[in-house]
Amino acid sequence: MEPGTTPQPNPTVLDSKVPDGPIADLWENHKFSMNLVNPSNKRKFEVIVVGTGLAGASAAATLGELGYRVKAFTFHDSPRRAHSIAAQGGINAAKNYPNDGDSVHRLFYDTVKGGDYRSREANVHRLAEVSVNIIDQATAQGVPFARDYGGLLDNRSFGGAQVSRTFYARGQTGQQLLLGAYSALMRQVAAGTVELHNRSELLDVVLKDGRACGIVTRDLLSGEVTPHSAHAVVLATGGYGNVYFLSTNAMMCNVTAAWRAHRRGALFANPCYTQIHPTCIPASDDFQSKLTLMSESLRNDGRIWVPSGAGDGRAAGDIPEGERDYYLERKYPAFGNLVPRDVASRNAKTVVDAGHGVGPLNNGVFLDFAAAIERDGHDAIATRYGNLFDMYQRITGENPYTSPMRIYPASHYTMGGLWVDYHLMTNVPGLYAVGEANFSDHGANRLGASALMQGLADGYFVLPYTIGDDLAGLLGDSVVPTDDPVFTAAVAGVEDETGRWLSTNGSRSVDHFHRELGRIVWDNIGMARTESGLRKALSDIPALRDEFHRDVRVLGSADTLNQSLEKAGRVADFFDLAELMARDALEREESCGGHFREEHQTAEGEAQRDDDNFSHVAAWEWNGPDTPQTRHVEELTFDNVALSQRSYK
Amino acid sequence: MSDTISVTVKVWRQNGPDSPGGFETHPQQISIDASFLEMLDLLNEQLNDRGEEPIVFESDCREGICGTCGVMINGRAHGPQKATATCQLHMREFADGDEIVIEPFRAAGFPVIRDLAVDRSPLDHIIESGGYISVGSGAAPDANLTPVPKDAAEQAFDAAACIGCGACVAACPNSAAQLFTSAKVGHMALLPQGQPERWSRTEAMVDVMETYFGSCTNHGECHEACPKEISLDFIAYLNRDYVRAKVKNRALSGQR
Numbered sequence: 001m002e003p004g005t006t007p008q009p010n011p012t013v014l015d016s017k018v019p020d021g022p023i024a025d026l027w028e029n030h031k032f033s034m035n036l037v038n039p040s041n042k043r044k045f046e047v048i049v050v051g052t053g054l055a056g057a058s059a060a061a062t063l064g065e066l067g068y069r070v071k072a073f074t075f076h077d078s079p080r081r082a083h084s085i086a087a088q089g090g091i092n093a094a095k096n097y098p099n100d101g102d103s104v105h106r107l108f109y110d111t112v113k114g115g116d117y118r119s120r121e122a123n124v125h126r127l128a129e130v131s132v133n134i135i136d137q138a139t140a141q142g143v144p145f146a147r148d149y150g151g152l153l154d155n156r157s158f159g160g161a162q163v164s165r166t167f168y169a170r171g172q173t174g175q176q177l178l179l180g181a182y183s184a185l186m187r188q189v190a191a192g193t194v195e196l197h198n199r200s201e202l203l204d205v206v207l208k209d210g211r212a213c214g215i216v217t218r219d220l221l222s223g224e225v226t227p228h229s230a231h232a233v234v235l236a237t238g239g240y241g242n243v244y245f246l247s248t249n250a251m252m253c254n255v256t257a258a259w260r261a262h263r264r265g266a267l268f269a270n271p272c273y274t275q276i277h278p279t280c281i282p283a284s285d286d287f288q289s290k291l292t293l294m295s296e297s298l299r300n301d302g303r304i305w306v307p308s309g310a311g312d313g314r315a316a317g318d319i320p321e322g323e324r325d326y327y328l329e330r331k332y333p334a335f336g337n338l339v340p341r342d343v344a345s346r347n348a349k350t351v352v353d354a355g356h357g358v359g360p361l362n363n364g365v366f367l368d369f370a371a372a373i374e375r376d377g378h379d380a381i382a383t384r385y386g387n388l389f390d391m392y393q394r395i396t397g398e399n400p401y402t403s404p405m406r407i408y409p410a411s412h413y414t415m416g417g418l419w420v421d422y423h424l425m426t427n428v429p430g431l432y433a434v435g436e437a438n439f440s441d442h443g444a445n446r447l448g449a450s451a452l453m454q455g456l457a458d459g460y461f462v463l464p465y466t467i468g469d470d471l472a473g474l475l476g477d478s479v480v481p482t483d484d485p486v487f488t489a490a491v492a493g494v495e496d497e498t499g500r501w502l503s504t505n506g507s508r509s510v511d512h513f514h515r516e517l518g519r520i521v522w523d524n525i526g527m528a529r530t531e532s533g534l535r536k537a538l539s540d541i542p543a544l545r546d547e548f549h550r551d552v553r554v555l556g557s558a559d560t561l562n563q564s565l566e567k568a569g570r571v572a573d574f575f576d577l578a579e580l581m582a583r584d585a586l587e588r589e590e591s592c593g594g595h596f597r598e599e600h601q602t603a604e605g606e607a608q609r610d611d612d613n614f615s616h617v618a619a620w621e622w623n624g625p626d627t628p629q630t631r632h633v634e635e636l637t638f639d640n641v642a643l644s645q646r647s648y649k
Numbered sequence: 650m651s652d653t654i655s656v657t658v659k660v661w662r663q664n665g666p667d668s669p670g671g672f673e674t675h676p677q678q679i680s681i682d683a684s685f686l687e688m689l690d691l692l693n694e695q696l697n698d699r700g701e702e703p704i705v706f707e708s709d710c711r712e713g714i715c716g717t718c719g720v721m722i723n724g725r726a727h728g729p730q731k732a733t734a735t736c737q738l739h740m741r742e743f744a745d746g747d748e749i750v751i752e753p754f755r756a757a758g759f760p761v762i763r764d765l766a767v768d769r770s771p772l773d774h775i776i777e778s779g780g781y782i783s784v785g786s787g788a789a790p791d792a793n794l795t796p797v798p799k800d801a802a803e804q805a806f807d808a809a810a811c812i813g814c815g816a817c818v819a820a821c822p823n824s825a826a827q828l829f830t831s832a833k834v835g836h837m838a839l840l841p842q843g844q845p846e847r848w849s850r851t852e853a854m855v856d857v858m859e860t861y862f863g864s865c866t867n868h869g870e871c872h873e874a875c876p877k878e879i880s881l882d883f884i885a886y887l888n889r890d891y892v893r894a895k896v897k898n899r900a901l902s903g904q905r
Contacts, residue, residue, distance in 0.1 A: 151796030
């Protein structure tokens with residue numbers, strides 16, 4: 001079947017299980033209506049949590065505190081390594097400490113609007129409600145948020161928000177929040193409620209009679225493949241931004257846990273919603289292994305420009321003012337350099353594609369602090385951005401105080417992920433997804449400082465309530481024993497797979513194929529998408545995938561630390577995901593947030609939504625390796641936020 | 650295109666914790682704009698192409714914040730550049746013709762797993778023994794209920810900036826983990842939220858630390874190697890608190 005042209009067979013309309021009632025009271029009322037598990041019964045339930053970033057560590061710690069018997073898994077050597085640690089800017093919360101007009105409703109409204117009206121209202125409202133509890137929790141854990149001279153918490157405006165609701169800990173907010181969640185997790189490990197398995201990678205999700213009953217992991221040091229059973233399985237395994245190969249994600253970030261769940265029946269929602277962050281350091285050569293984010297806050301004082309003439313090879317300082325194009329200030333006089341991420345990224349691509357790119361590879365735009373330094377002085381800029389300037393200099397060898405930074409967009413965050421209902425449960429009973437791993441509350445575009453908020457909201461304050469409602473019905477049921485045929489079959493499948501990689505005996509490394517895949521995805525499913533590009537991706541990806549499976553070279557053995565072997569399975573899953581991203585992008589005949597179809601833009605070149613036909617979540621069902629997935633939909637209704645065209649002129 | 654240098658890489662290979670190890674020598678041509686780990690990535694591509702197993706080394710964020718990376722480069726933990734984790738080191742810090750000796754972090758508390766990867770889980774055990782403030786989810790009061798003086802918050806942050814890479818242990822002639830432990834203890838001891846468990850935390854964390862690591866004799870090598878430049882003052886602070894904890898933790902309240 002030609003993807004993107006024929007309606008899929010038997011699509012169903014998904015039930016989000018959002019309760020009825022006025023939105024402001026939904027969560028409060030629902031908490032009362034949910035079933036509870038008696039404190040002394042909680043210890044009878046076993047819960048597996050995979051991933052120990054903000055969402056996973058907070059969920060495992062909280063479930064442990066409640067008395068559940070938790071097994072937490074991370075493929076890192078320590079839970080503290082998860083990539084949440086690299087988040088820089090901050091975390092939003094509707095505390096309204098600055099008294100500047102913020103409220104739960106405003107944070108809710110801004111998040112739905114920022115997501116370009118492609119998120120579920122009820123989930124976003126709940127997120128805004130519990131945002132305030134997160135700040136309380138983190139502060140009590142000892143997270144050293146920035147404070148003013150009176151000793152109270154400081155806030156700043158972030159990502160163009162009109163209120164100051166962002167709490168921050170220097171440029172390391174993610175690190176400090178994760179260390180807080182990690183410390184809470186380690187407290188439960190000490191208490192014996194959480195059993196921690198490090199260097200253990202999930203390679204399959206196991207179902208019995210349609211319900212998730214456990215997982216299969218591979219010990220990355222010994223290679224041992226082990227089944228683990230539980231009453232419920234929670235995936236907190238992050239996003240899939242590394243499908244682009246080059247991204248700001250950590251090297252090991254991958255889609256494998258979510259994808260293996262998808263292959264077992266969990267729907268994968270909105271895979272084409274990816275966020276390309278505008279301010280990253282451009283690649284310097286073909287061997288580039290990852291890209292580094294420079295905080296968005298730099299756009300508060302930096303001016304973005306390119307030479308007016310295409311192919312201008314002069315150094316920045318040699319280009320006179322009259323021959324510079326401050327294109328964001330020119331096109332968007334009201335917001336200027338502070339337009340949202342998707343708009344800033346797309347415009348950078350436009351000028352670079354038109355031959356105005358700067359730097360040795362002509363692959364960047366300037367972010368210039370000369371005016372800010374002249375206005376505020378060197379010291380003031382150093383106080384604000386000193387750490388970032390030092391980091392830039394360490395990486396590029398250039399001094400941003402004397403010559404402009406070079407920046408370019410890079411893959412940063414993925415809004416798509418496993419489809420979940422209001423309880424954060426996937427369509428597979430007993431299987432949950434939290435944090436970036438689910439299709440989340442961010443719609444088609446995530447606002448700055450909202451990722452940390454969502455991960456911790458899910459883990460500390462949502463899942464611990466909703467999981468009890470489901471578990472209460474299982475009282476008295478024991479877990480499926482790990483010698484059950486469903487487990488032995490899954491273990492054998494994983495062992496077969498590792499054996500297959502080691503016996504392929506091809507000629508090229510896993511990284512080689514990952515890099516080539518990344519090029520296809522970046523060129524065709526990146527910042528701007530076209531029907532022809534997506535169709536090209538749909539023919540190039542399977543061709544390269546066949547070559548990968550035939551010609552990959554994984555050396556060594558399975559019974560030791562073998563990093564090529566680990567990567568092979570992850571890249572295989574990226575291939576399948578990339579194909580689905582292309583199909584999802586092709587089917588979504590509109591532009592919204594991070595998904596920009598060139599065929600669907602306004603006269604001014606902005607994203608043009610089609611609310612009549614695409615005001616829905618697309619959630620894809622796996623039909624086997626050689627059959628296209630089925631596209632299901634969840635209709636989105638907007639009763640509390642008026643739909644409008646975003647404009648930043 | 651950027652400038653290229655020729656270097657000779659001498660890298661430690663060791664198949665497992667109990668296997669004998671040794672150096673392998675590889676000449677490398679490399680752009681000065683490459684990061685140090687990208688140089689190793691390229692070397693691994695070449696090894697894989699030749700049918701030799703790639704060198705095992707650990708890294709993840711490659712932004713100097715996750716603490717996963719870390720090797721000895723010419724005898725120095727994280728290499729020659731100050732305040733820089735291995736992943737942020739770039740080849741422009743080396744000169745044409747240099748010999749670069751790469752070894753795993755060497756410490757009895759960090760057994761070698763394979764090649765350049767070591768087991769740093771004792772650092773987690775130190776945290777497990779008390780590196781937290783006991784507050785269950787949902788039990789927290791309003792965040793602005795307790796003001797924290799700005800300088801206390803800033804100093805707590807200076808300690809909390811530790812990325813747990815273990816370079817302090819690797820750099821120490823005694824393989825002591827005092828800088829790591831003092832950073833965690835100091836972070837919490839400086840904040841009002843950390844006071845209720847201050848003395849039990851200090852004693853418990855030091856006791857677990859001593860089961861894995863050597864004793865501090867104030868060489869200061871840890872601070873020199875630390876990618877976050879954690880101050881030696883925190884070690885002094887820890888030592889003082891440890892003595893006070895021994896008194897505060899006496900069994901009989903009248904003797905405290």
